[in-house]
Amino acid sequence: MIRIDSVTKRYPDGTVAVDRLSLEIPDRSITVLVGPSGCGKTTTLRMINRMIEPSEGTILIDGVDIQKQPVNTLRRGMGYVIQNAGLFQHRTIVDNIATVPRLLGWSKDRARGRARELMTRVGLDASLASRYPYQLSGGQQQRVGVARALAADPPVLLMDEPFSAVDPIVRKGLQEELLRIQEELGKTIVFVTHDIDEAIRLGTMVAVMRTGGHLAQYAPPAELLSSPADAFVEDFLGADRGIRRLSFFTSAGLELTTAPVVALDTTARQLAAREAEIAEVAAPHLLVTDLDGKPLGWCAPEDFPGAEPGRLLSFGRPFEFGKDSLRAALDCAVLSPTGWAVAVDAEGRAVGVASQETIGEAIRAAHAERRKADVAG
Numbered sequence: 001m002i003r004i005d006s007v008t009k010r011y012p013d014g015t016v017a018v019d020r021l022s023l024e025i026p027d028r029s030i031t032v033l034v035g036p037s038g039c040g041k042t043t044t045l046r047m048i049n050r051m052i053e054p055s056e057g058t059i060l061i062d063g064v065d066i067q068k069q070p071v072n073t074l075r076r077g078m079g080y081v082i083q084n085a086g087l088f089q090h091r092t093i094v095d096n097i098a099t100v101p102r103l104l105g106w107s108k109d110r111a112r113g114r115a116r117e118l119m120t121r122v123g124l125d126a127s128l129a130s131r132y133p134y135q136l137s138g139g140q141q142q143r144v145g146v147a148r149a150l151a152a153d154p155p156v157l158l159m160d161e162p163f164s165a166v167d168p169i170v171r172k173g174l175q176e177e178l179l180r181i182q183e184e185l186g187k188t189i190v191f192v193t194h195d196i197d198e199a200i201r202l203g204t205m206v207a208v209m210r211t212g213g214h215l216a217q218y219a220p221p222a223e224l225l226s227s228p229a230d231a232f233v234e235d236f237l238g239a240d241r242g243i244r245r246l247s248f249f250t251s252a253g254l255e256l257t258t259a260p261v262v263a264l265d266t267t268a269r270q271l272a273a274r275e276a277e278i279a280e281v282a283a284p285h286l287l288v289t290d291l292d293g294k295p296l297g298w299c300a301p302e303d304f305p306g307a308e309p310g311r312l313l314s315f316g317r318p319f320e321f322g323k324d325s326l327r328a329a330l331d332c333a334v335l336s337p338t339g340w341a342v343a344v345d346a347e348g349r350a351v352g353v354a355s356q357e358t359i360g361e362a363i364r365a366a367h368a369e370r371r372k373a374d375v376a377g
């Protein structure tokens with residue numbers, strides 16, 4: 001665990017970049033420092049690897065004051081990733097990644113072997129190994145930056161706005177990759193960003209900072225969204241807080257119905273036998289699936305059987321039951337021409353459908369449960 005204890009940084013010109021900041025950064029999780037430009041995020045991050053020395057206060061790692069450790073030993077345990085990756089332009093990709101192992105005295109072959117292994121881990125094609133940084137896209141360069149930081153297998157990764165310079169789609173890919181890497185490798189990651197959506201997507205804990213290096217709130221993302229500490233945090237979180245918070249509620253508790261789900265080869269007789277069951281859920285349409293159970297589209301009951309797959313009403317994008325959130329389920333229902341969302345399993349087979357009302361009930365139940373947990377905890 002990294003413990004920042006009442007740390008202040010006053011620059012020689014008198015600027016107080018960080019003001020009596022205290023934070024406990026849990027092991028093996030992602031802690032995000034977020035806030036407007038100039039609020040002291042980078043200064044805080046750089047104090048952790050002693051690129052900047054605090055004016056007051058202490059930083060402890062696993063109970064040991066970092067001031068009492070040689071800088072080189074400290075930094076060996078910390079990968080550092082910055083915006084635009086900061087790669088060595090005259091070195092190939094594989095040698096960029098192998099930099100730290102080589103400095104640690106590994107043989108060229110062993111270091112390059114490790115670098116190639118890491119390229120796969122961060123989603124880079126092996127064929128890029130002998131290219132130079134300028135021959136890679138911005139997103140690929142950022143992946144190299146992450147691989148390079150991981151090369152000596154440090155327990156801690158410090159990341160300063162690593163994905164800020166790439167477009168939103170590439171950025172989303174890099175974020176997903178980071179979450180996957182964190183899950184696989186269990187690193188302790190401290191991540192700086194000015195983008196609150198990125199903070200909410202990545203953070204196990206999020207520290208919202210305000211100008212002058214003050215901590216405004218330190219909480220898990222769902223709690224930030226439900227209970228911002230003050231008007232500054234609320235304003236910084238932006239619009240649609242309620243909807244965004246639904247991302248943290250699982251769809252697992254949603255009550256689905258399979259009554260209006262029919263396979264394409266269902267006969268009129270079979271359908272008639274299910275009439276009462278279908279009427280009971282009052283679905284406006286039938287959801288037609290192929291013979292493997294994969295959804296094809298919605299069909300008015302009077303047009304079935306005999307509906308042509310190509311003429312069915314599109315069901316839009318389904319949500320994966322239990323894996324996707326209530327936000328995804330609600331989005332599905334809102335976009336669906338029938339107002340009903342289609343739930344599928346991991347293989348894409350329909351496991352049921354849910355109306356907007358049912359999703360509304362699940363949202364109410366999830367909120368009530370969370371409130372109960374908050375009171376208890």
Ligand SMILES: Nc1ncnc2c1ncn2[C@@H]1O[C@H](COP(=O)(O)OP(=O)(O)OP(=O)(O)O)[C@@H](O)[C@H]1O
Pocket residue numbers: 011012013015016017035036037038039040041042043044194
């Ligand atoms: N070497 C320095 N000397 C004086 N003031 C500095 C120095 N470095 C940073 N500052 C000031 O300290 C404050 C915090 O800077 P810092 O770079 O930590 O902020 P930040 O939150 O990372 O900002 P950004 O999101 O813009 O990168 C700012 O007011 C900045 O101008």
